Amino acid sequence: MSPYSFKKVFGVSVSQRELFEHVAKPLVDDLIHGKNGLLFTYGVTGSGKTFTMTGSPGQGGLLPRSLDMIFNSIGSFQAKRYVFKTDDKNGMDVQSEVDALLERQRRENSLSAPKTLQKLDPEIADMIMQEEAFKAEGVDEDCSYSIFVSYIEIYNNYIYDLLEETQEDAIKPKWNGGGTPVRQNTEFIPPQSKILREDQNHNMYVAGCMEVEIKSAEEAFQVFWRGQKKRKVANTRLNRESSRSHSVFIIKLAQAPLDADGDNVLQDKNQVTVSQLCLVDLAGSERTGRTGAEGTRIREAGNINQSLLNLRTCIEILRENQMCGTNKMVPYRDSKITHLFKNYFDGEGRVRMVVCVNPNAGDYEETLLVMRFAEMTQEVEVARPADRPICGFTPGRRYRNQAFKEELSRKLEERGGPIDRGNSCTRYNLPPLPSCELTDPHDDITLPRLIEALQNRHRVRQMMIEDYNKAANMMKSMLQELDNNLISRDNFIQEQNGKLTEKYKIIQNNKAEIERLEKKNKMQEHKIDILQKTAKIYEDDKRSLQQELETRDQRLQRELSEKRRMEQRMHGVVSDTQLKWEKECERRVNAMQLEMQNKLWVKDEKLKQLKAIVTESKTPGRPDPPLREERLPTKRSASPSPLPTTTPVRPLHRRSRSAGGEKWVDHKPTSSMDLGTVLQPVIPNAIQVSAPSEKALSKCDKYVLTHQEIASDGEIQTKLIKGDVIKTRGGGQAVQFTDIETLKQELATVRKRKSSEGAPANGDQKDGAWTDVETRCAVAVEMKAGSNMGPGYEHHGITKRRKP
Structure with a gap:
């Protein structure tokens, strides 16, 4: 061991x-x-x-x-x-x-x-x-x-x-059919912890x-x-x-x-x-x-x-x-x-x-x-308890009190000594008897002295008897009073016992009530503990939510300040953009006016041609002129040019000035239809996408969107929506649209008009000849041209209407 x-x-x-x-x-x-x-x-x-x-x-x-x-x-x-x-x-x-x-x-x-x-x-x-x-x-x-x-x-x-x-918990008694109840065996309740x-x-x-x-x-x-x-x-x-x-x-x-x-x-x-x-x-x-x-x-x-x-x-x-x-x-x-x-x-x-x-x-x-x-x-040290406080009184109080009681008893004993020693005299002592010896029958001194002494003793005895009677009467009265006090005290004690019994019953009821309240108190304390824990959880949640709210408030303040700064910047951008668009609108108005002047000039030219045709048709024996294609100018000069005397030749397609060295994003949705025409919008050096992406926009500086829709006459109309790719302050890209180019294809059918009157009798007119003014005028020229701000083309469609 x-x-x-x-x-x-x-x-x-x-x-x-x-x-x-x-x-x-x-x-x-x-x-x-x-x-x-x-x-x-x-x-x-x-x-x-x-x-x-x-x-x-x-x-x-x-x-x-x-x-x-x-x-x-x-x-x-x-x-x-x-x-x-x-x-x-x-x-x-x-x-x-x-x-x-x-x-x-x-x-x-x-x-x-x-x-x-x-x-x-x-x-x-x-x-x-x-x-x-x-x-x-x-x-x-x-x-x-x-x-x-x-x-x-x-x-x-x-x-x-x-x-x-x-x-013991006694079960309720059961009756055996007679006059006395029968009590079952009692059950013992186990002790409670x-x-x-x-x-x-x-x-x-x-x-x-x-x-x-x-x-x-x-x-x-x-x-x-x-x-x-x-x-x-x-x-x-x-x-x-x-x-x-x-x-x-x-x-x-x-x-x-x-x-x-x-x-x-x-x-x-x-x-x-x-x-x-x-x-x-x-x-x-x-x-x-x-x-x-x-x-x-x-x-x-x-x-x-x-x-x-x-x-x-x-x-x-x-x-x-x-x-x-x-x-x-x-x-x-x-x-x-x-x-x-x-x-x-x-x-x-x-x-x-x-x-x-x-x-x-x-x-x-x-x-x-x-x-x-x-x-x-043994190595665990436990602190020694502190000494109890002192009451503050001087020591020896019990002994001093005992000594005082003993001294008081001694003084009473001395004051009433004869009673304590068994003598019947308390206050007086009987005088002693003188010498009673008689030596002479004619002694007149001894007997008178004895008689006087006996008389004195008799007087003292009478006084003692009176004092004794007084003391006895006083003692009787005191005993009577004590008996009365004892009787009253017994009655008082019985009354107090009755009151104490009632109080004891009240105390027992109060104890039962206290036990019930203690149980209720325990239950309430348990509920209070649960509520305190719940309140603590809620306080923690509240504290975290307050912190989150303060964080969000700070973030919101920063966002508001950023928004105000952004608004200030946007006000400047809007004013610049507004000035820019005012200039652009003025330019577009001028372009529109020029376009309208060109349209008026085209109408004038058509009327002149119509007039010339009508004039030629009135000349006898002259054949109809052959069908020709014409290229009408898109811009009107300061003074109208004279009519061409020969058949105009269609010039080659000229690309827009915007198709330079810029790099384009050609956004053509998957739902776009191929019209199958000869002339198509071709954009060289372009990235073709079906959906816009930030990666594609970051590599280019121009953007074009191909959009198709049905026009009022049922034909498919194509729009090229163009814009500039600009960089934002956040490091991204944005598209600012600048122009829209519309491409439209139309077909004109030439129908022969049967004339019931005025037909030539000699029948020498050929099938391909123009027979009347309506047939000659069934030539329609339509032009849709975009601006010079991007890639595009000029598309003319001419349809001949012939006789059947």
Whole structure:
């Protein structure tokens, strides 16, 4: 076995007295002086933890010896019962002597008072020998003390009160057909688990736990034994009575200073000091394979091992925080045993642990783990609790009050000495009798002196009788008055008892209402926790949305400022564009005027030709002129040119001036139709696309869109929409349209008009001759020409109408 070092090692033959003197006695001293203490017994199953804590008849363990030492120290300084009263919030209230008396009478007369505890077995009651008794030193004799005990167990990580009375739930009686009801067997309600709460001083306590005020060590041990019978134990392969739960016996000492006179307890709750000593008998760690546990026992063993593991984890983290300077969170809440004693590990009291070791070879591995953990716990330093505040009165008030009472009794005794010594005379002494010896029958001195003395004694006796009668009458009147007072007091006490009974019923109703409200409060607290979490989530969402809104507002402000700058730039661009388009409109108006003049000139030329034809037709014997194609000029010069005398020759197609070295984007949709004409719009050095793209526009500086639509006469009309490609500030391209060129194809049919009159009789006219003016004029010339701002062509369509 590896070596382990401990502060104190006790052998097999150590006595309970020696163990108590080294381990528990300092904790009891701290308890009496207002400081908290915690004592563990730790070890594997069957190592003797319960025996160390409880002991056996004649060999009391740590618990009964601690109780005996407490009452040996404060026995003569205890307050009367119910002077100190728990407030159900881990605190103490102080009642006056009268309120405590009424409380005792109410509880004694109440039908719901707890049953008298049964008398203990003499062997168990006499667990501590008189010669082994201990007594604390330095007890404050100017304080009144009261002891409260409670006993709980932690079973399957649930807390149960071992002192709580098991209540019966009687089922409604059934009638057997006769006149008496038959009651069924009663059912026992299992005890309800308790919850842990935190008081106003941030100390953990078991809410709703029963606390019993005791006045002697025998009564305290009797209460302990009553709860010990309810503790969960089971028979396992390793131990016949194995503890299946952690038991905690809590001894709470309430002390308060006496008043300035040293008679009564000071009625100030702030001066009450409450200290407690917790004696914990931990369940033993065990492996289920060795114990042969099944079913419920496996669950119990798992919960025991888990709680002990959490205790080790808390101790290890405390040790790491103290030695390494870290600030890790200690998981006290993972187990009830560590959560209950969280304040002790944080420095609210002294903590001691008794490690019980079984030398059995089968427990070797588990014993190693226990000793390793116990050695590690020695390195954890727990801060010592602070001393309780002093009340501020001078010491020795109780002794001074006792001395004053003794002095007053002595003075009264001296003042009324004859009564105290059994003499009947209180204020007067009878005069002594003179000498009664007669030596001479004629002695006239002795007899008169004797007679005078007897008369004086008689007078004194009469006065004594009168005083006695007066005192007797006074005593009778006082006794009568006392009887009347007692009768009135009895009536008052009965009346107060009735009122107390009513108040007690009201208190019971209030307690039931308080329990209901506490349950409701728990539910509301749970809802509040949920609402707080929901509110926190909403606040986080609100905060994130506000940040997003602020970001968007900033972005919007930037966009607005950018928009204003863009508007300013666009105003300049619009003004420039407006000036440009004004010039362009003026140019187009001039071009349109020129085009209209050309049209008028063409009409004039047509009329002249028509006139010439009409004139020629009137000349006899002249044949019709042959059909010819004519090229009409597209622009009108300053002065009209003379008519050509010969047949005009059609000139070659001339390209537009815009078809220079620029690079074009030829956008021709897929829905465009091929008209099959000879002349087509040809754009050299162009990128043909079916849909515009930024990549194509970035490579060119001109743009043309081919658009086809149906004209009013049913023919297909083609429009070439042209524009310039310009670069934008954002690095993209934009198209600014500058011109639209329209291409239209028309067909003119020549129909022969049959003339019923005026036909030549000689019949020498040929088929291809023009017979009349209508036939000769059936020549239509149409021209659509674009501007000179891009690629284009001039397209003329001439159709001859012949005779059939």
